[in-house]
Amino acid sequence: MLRRRFLQSAGLGAAALATPVVLASGDRQPPVRPAVRPPRLRPGDTVGLVAPAGIVYTRADLDEAVGHLDGLGLRALPGRHVLARDGYFAGTDAQRAADVTAMFADDRVDAVMAMRGGWGAARALPFVDWDAVRSNPKVLCGFSDNTSLLLATYARAGLVTFHGPNASSDLDGFSGESFRRVVMDADAATLRTSTTPLSGPATITSGRATGPLVGGNLSVLVSLVGTAWLPDLAGHVLFVEDIGEGIYRIDRMLTQLGQAGLLADLAGFVFGACPRCDPDSGPVDGFTLDEVVRQHVGPLGVPAFQGAAIGHTSRKLTVPLGAEAEIDADAGTLRLLAPAVA
Template structure:
């Protein structure tokens, strides 16, 4: 377990996550710098990068799970040895701000990474069984197949019909936009682009999609999967958000004209449930049937530690 972005607030948030894995028979190794604090950052960029590298190079570690997102993962990128990461392939799990790592590692090493809950989200008191069980199943090599719908709200919206199979890439919309004009700029050509976001006004979603379009990142995609956009639409709880354009209006404006399948609403992101998915593998989007099917598990074989053998 490593913390490349924001630290925990209460130490029990860390202990709860450790207890989750140990109750299922797994061993947890906590990186030395996890308890470090520098305001909204979990210590210095050097410490966070060193912890991440040590997790990849330690042969006793089978899975690298991030504590949470927040902010700061992009600080580590210039300090990572991507050749060494490529020589020590193992699943990296995290979401939100961890998008920076997902994009850079996939593009620099070709490794599959996993967009799934961090340690805190996975073990939070309100974490759903689907969030927890799906993560364990995917890391055990059972990630291929249809991505489940959110049992609390299974309704999906098809913004453009069609069917396509392509590599699934993406993550948090803000973080994808932040890669532009950097050495780790997200490459979307021919890919099945996935994005999600949380707690930003609709006009900011508009701005982020506009910038991606201006940068040529929407043109040439094979399809688009929009995850949950929690707290991004106008509501009576958010009266300060301009209400003249809905979130769906904005999504349709930018995505429907692309001429590719577009599906909105799968439990991928900051909603009540997060269904872990591998990034970088082939996936089939059937927007007419409203399904996203992962074609490869992303793992060559389950590791000994993830076979629930009590080690």
């Protein structure tokens, strides 16, 4: 049964684009507000699997991803190039983009989910047919390097996208339940790490504020500064996360965002998971991660907290980019003001 689903992918792929879409210099349009909500997913719907970044190494990895979605009552349809290889990428830039375009254009497909992260999604962005994406709003979900695809889709198509599990993620328990509530149950959910509110050190600046959510992996988001793929962050609640970065690198990235003027007009700020973001080595002690985040975020004067279950963590929230939400920095929550799907 699962292998037959794999074979169905042969008819899905659009021909690889020969040249990228050319964007005029400075062509960075603010997303449409309110953003377009994609249709909700229902049991039995089909999720197109794409690999915009790193290699999917084995068919067993693909089998496992199909099983994860089957556990949520969803069908999987792999893209034509999902098992392709080109260096350390899952196919050429054009092939990876062609799968994304094909999934949005295919009427059989109800949602699009990235297989895994790594690196490479940003290289594929100029080859995506953004008119096809804009004309066929669908749930798009992933995290890590796929942050660039999520942000670009929000910026170029005005579509709510979902920073949540990749298809290779464990969709049991907390992560699967968060995905189900936000994407399938159309719940205006309160996003929190647990049923117990965060307290004390997690609050950076007290208060509540509202605005559309935006963000993702900090390293990837910073790499989009100055490109046409980063939406205007003004008025948004920005959330970021990362993994395996030295604290001085987190400091450097937050410094870049601040000096680029991208933090000045935020409605709120949330710092998510940062596993293996270790203290700097050297002859003297450096700053802690908590200290660095507070140095940059505290002076913004907007409600802010850290410690959210966003990003590279086994307990992973599904956070909709472009959806209006209320941040409560004292409770450590993001409350969706309306369902993120239609």
